[in-house]
Amino acid sequence: MLAVESLRVTFRRDRAPPVEVLRGVSLTLERGATLGIVGESGSGKSVLALSVIGLLPRNARAEGRVLLDGTDLLTLSERGMRDVRGRRIGMIFQEPMTALNPAMRVGVQIAEGLRVRRGLSRGNARTEALRLLDRVQIPQAGRRIDSYPHEMSGGERQRVGIAIALALEPDLLIADEPTTALDVTVQAGILDILGDLVADLGLSLILISHDLGVIARLADRTLVMHRGAEIEQDATERVLRRPGHDYTRTLIDAMPRRARATLEAGRA
Amino acid sequence: MRRVPATLWIGAALSLLFVGAALLSRVWTPADPTGMNIAARLKGPGEAGLLGADQIGRDVLSIVMAGAWTSLGIALTATAIGGAVGTATGMAAAAGRGGFERAVMAANGVLFAFPPILSAILLGALLGPGAGTAILAIGLFMVPVFARIARGAALQVWSRDFIKAARMAGKGPVRISIEHVLPNISAQIIVQFAIQTGLAILAEAGLSFLGMGVAPPNPSWGRMLSEAQTYLSSAPHLVLAPGLAIAGAVLGLNLLGDGLRDLTDPRRGQAA
Numbered sequence: 325m326l327a328v329e330s331l332r333v334t335f336r337r338d339r340a341p342p343v344e345v346l347r348g349v350s351l352t353l354e355r356g357a358t359l360g361i362v363g364e365s366g367s368g369k370s371v372l373a374l375s376v377i378g379l380l381p382r383n384a385r386a387e388g389r390v391l392l393d394g395t396d397l398l399t400l401s402e403r404g405m406r407d408v409r410g411r412r413i414g415m416i417f418q419e420p421m422t423a424l425n426p427a428m429r430v431g432v433q434i435a436e437g438l439r440v441r442r443g444l445s446r447g448n449a450r451t452e453a454l455r456l457l458d459r460v461q462i463p464q465a466g467r468r469i470d471s472y473p474h475e476m477s478g479g480e481r482q483r484v485g486i487a488i489a490l491a492l493e494p495d496l497l498i499a500d501e502p503t504t505a506l507d508v509t510v511q512a513g514i515l516d517i518l519g520d521l522v523a524d525l526g527l528s529l530i531l532i533s534h535d536l537g538v539i540a541r542l543a544d545r546t547l548v549m550h551r552g553a554e555i556e557q558d559a560t561e562r563v564l565r566r567p568g569h570d571y572t573r574t575l576i577d578a579m580p581r582r583a584r585a586t587l588e589a590g591r592a
Numbered sequence: 593m594r595r596v597p598a599t600l601w602i603g604a605a606l607s608l609l610f611v612g613a614a615l616l617s618r619v620w621t622p623a624d625p626t627g628m629n630i631a632a633r634l635k636g637p638g639e640a641g642l643l644g645a646d647q648i649g650r651d652v653l654s655i656v657m658a659g660a661w662t663s664l665g666i667a668l669t670a671t672a673i674g675g676a677v678g679t680a681t682g683m684a685a686a687a688g689r690g691g692f693e694r695a696v697m698a699a700n701g702v703l704f705a706f707p708p709i710l711s712a713i714l715l716g717a718l719l720g721p722g723a724g725t726a727i728l729a730i731g732l733f734m735v736p737v738f739a740r741i742a743r744g745a746a747l748q749v750w751s752r753d754f755i756k757a758a759r760m761a762g763k764g765p766v767r768i769s770i771e772h773v774l775p776n777i778s779a780q781i782i783v784q785f786a787i788q789t790g791l792a793i794l795a796e797a798g799l800s801f802l803g804m805g806v807a808p809p810n811p812s813w814g815r816m817l818s819e820a821q822t823y824l825s826s827a828p829h830l831v832l833a834p835g836l837a838i839a840g841a842v843l844g845l846n847l848l849g850d851g852l853r854d855l856t857d858p859r860r861g862q863a864a
Contacts, residue, residue, distance in 0.1 A: 379760075409760045410760040414760065433754075433757070440763055488761075
């Protein structure tokens with residue numbers, strides 16, 4: 325359903341030559357499949373995600389093609405892109421601290437898209453928001469719906485972030501480092517929810533992480549990126565067991581020993 | 593709950609004192625602020641009324657109270673208008689970015705470069721002196737101040753992920769500015785509002801000192817000062833009363849603003 329073809333992104337800079345952040349990346353994603361994207365900070369993972377949903381900063385320029393069911397998103401107008409964002413593609417952000425508006429109750433934030441895009445009444449949107457909070461396993465959703473973000477834990481906030489991304493029933497979810505800011509135990513819960521969504525709703529998922537353990541848990545296929553270029557791309561099994569490239573091996577070696585042991589146990 | 597800073601208490605108390613005096617003057621003053629009593633002419637504090645009488649025998653306390661209404665009224669109106677226009681402009685600049693932002697901020701820079709008293713004299717010459725002119729002149733001077741603060745704060749908010757989430761929900765820049773940006777910068781705007789109102793009182797006093805404020809016989813602190821100059825050595829209370837009123841009101845609003853800032857900004861609170 326999603327095909328990215330030799331995507332290049334360059335950033336214009338003041339008083340400096342432009343920098344190329346993505347140097348021709350290609351990928352394909354089938355319906356209901358999960359693609360993991362790994363790489364160190366600055367490898368261009370997030371820029372890739374932002375170019376797919378058309379939220380690149382103004383000084384960035386994207387070339388190549390981003391095909392969603394055959395439509396090239398890079399050629400769409402801002403108005404056309406607005407119909408894609410949220411409805412076709414949902415996005416989950418890294419920092420649950422900054423991904424929620426601190427001055428707005430979480431229920432209202434979940435209901436936002438429903439009211440703006442689907443024209444639901446306040447009451448219907450609230451009912452729907454409640455259902456979404458249940459869906460992402462927020463306990464006592466009926467009481468929590470009127471909480472402010474600062475009254476919630478990091479894990480709960482990230483669940484709310486997922487609920488927001490799900491609100492408009494997109495068929496593709498992009499999760500940009502969804503667990504990086506969370507405790508390990510909370511991470512597992514979030515990853516389980518994402519896995520359930522893919523299984524139950526048949527969503528496609530792009531999971532961006534610097535953590536191979538996270539990728540190994542959910543992704544069918546994995547794209548390894550380094551300095552804006554593709555290093556390798558294949559079934560996650562193959563990439564982790566028989567890395568085809570030194571850089572991938574470095575990433576695997578950089579994992580904590582215990583996590584690596586889990587990975588190796590999985591191979592046996 | 594964080595401890596309320598002492599500056600906030602003092603500032604709030606002083607500000608309330610002046611607001612209270614201004615409101616009270618609408619229903620009651622010790623004497624008629626425009627009523628002359630030649631017998632009491634230039635009498636000192638205690639000899640005629642609590643703060644004495646002026647060169648034509650009016651009760652100074654009554655004029656100071658009635659003057660508070662004029663000063664605060666003009667200052668608050670001017671700051672409200674300038675603050676609203678400036679905040680809207682700054683938020684629009686932050687939302688628009690690019691060429692529009694540069695144009696808006698350049699226009700603000702030009703406005704900022706004009707000495708406020710000079711532009712007030714210019715406006716006074718065009719429109720004639722009066723409360724309206726004072727409000728317009730002071731309000732105009734407030735626009736770039738608020739525009740800068742609003743833009744800076746709004747830019748910070750725009751860089752956060754929940755703005756991206758709002759765009760994912762299909763909201764345009766105007767709705768995002770009003771529903772997401774404004775509530776998150778309102779603390780900074782309110783702090784600035786208190787401080788700028790203090791400055792506006794000073795500016796209003798300056799304008800009426802130069803004869804461009806409200807027309808006599810409407811009481812005004814600035815004009816009291818200018819009329820009292822002649823009697824500086826013989827009746828110093830005529831200078832002290834309005835002078836202390838201006839200083840007290842400005843100090844109160846500044847402390848109030850600083851206190852609110854300490855209360856809303858955790859980093860400053862720890863440093864203090």
